[in-house]
Amino acid sequence: MHEKFGRYIEQKLTSFPFGSLGKRELELILLKGILDAGLC
Numbered sequence: 001m002h003e004k005f006g007r008y009i010e011q012k013l014t015s016f017p018f019g020s021l022g023k024r025e026l027e028l029i030l031l032k033g034i035l036d037a038g039l040c
Helices: 002-014 023-037
Strands: none
Touching: 002 023
């Protein structure tokens, strides 16, 4: 579970230039990762 979450977050965050995502986009990426990994 945690590995799936970590891989998803790493993949998403490295696909965008550093600092280019806003707070809302970061929150949505984290929420989707949590849901997809079955942590929530």
